[in-house]
Amino acid sequence: MRPRHRPPVxxxxxxxxxxxxxxxxxxxxxxxxxxxxxxxxxAGVARLFELHYSSMLRLAVLLGADDPENVVAEAxxxxxxxxxxxxxxxxxxxxxxxxxCNLTRMRIxxxxxxxxxxxxxxxxxxxTVAxxxxxxxxxxxxxxxxxxxxxxxxxxxxxLVLRHWLGLKEAEIAAAMGISRGSVxxxxxxxxxxxxxxxxxxx
Numbered sequence: 001m002r003p004r005h006r007p008p009v010x011x012x013x014x015x016x017x018x019x020x021x022x023x024x025x026x027x028x029x030x031x032x033x034x035x036x037x038x039x040x041x042x043a044g045v046a047r048l049f050e051l052h053y054s055s056m057l058r059l060a061v062l063l064g065a066d067d068p069e070n071v072v073a074e075a076x077x078x079x080x081x082x083x084x085x086x087x088x089x090x091x092x093x094x095x096x097x098x099x100x101c102n103l104t105r106m107r108i109x110x111x112x113x114x115x116x117x118x119x120x121x122x123x124x125x126x127x128t129v130a131x132x133x134x135x136x137x138x139x140x141x142x143x144x145x146x147x148x149x150x151x152x153x154x155x156x157x158x159x160l161v162l163r164h165w166l167g168l169k170e171a172e173i174a175a176a177m178g179i180s181r182g183s184v185x186x187x188x189x190x191x192x193x194x195x196x197x198x199x200x201x202x203x
Contacts, residue, residue: 041083062161063104075099098176148198156191
């Protein structure tokens with residue numbers, strides 16, 4: 001028998017390829033999850049701010065900072081960055097106090113250098129206006145005493161402010177100023193003598 005002839009099988013045409021869809025917006029990145037250490041730092045700095053901001057602002061004002069709010073804000077920012085390096089979190093207040101002293105000292109030194117090298121201005125410079133917060137902090141202190149205090153050398157002024165306004169002990173003052181306890185005694189005694197002389201001259 002002859003084999004039956006089978007008609008060729010015709011396949012249906014392949015569907016036309018659809019154009020690629022335009023890429024959609026990128027998926028939003030997930031917000032970083034704060035770990036326990038980050039939460040501890042946030043809580044610690046917030047607590048430090050709540051407890052000591054006013055005293056640190058007073059310290060910067062009494063040390064003669066022309067922008068005490070910025071000085072204290074920078075001090076808190078620095079301790080925020082270095083929080084994990086603090087060996088003893090309980091020592092954060094002392095570290096903050098020392099930072100305020102250092103920043104104020106550097107700020108005063110910078111202003112002195114700038115004024116020494118600046119050209120003679122065409123018009124007299126505008127007097128520095130203290131903020132309302134700084135003024136309120138100093139209302140209870142005698143203006144004459146504060147003015148005389150500002151005329152002292154930086155180290156003597158720091159020693160007196162830390163001792164008589166903040167009530168720190170010699171060891172705490174030495175840590176805040178980065179000097180020995182013997183130097184604290186020297187600066188304190190010289191500062192008292194100079195302040196007494198300045199006060200008597202104003203009477």
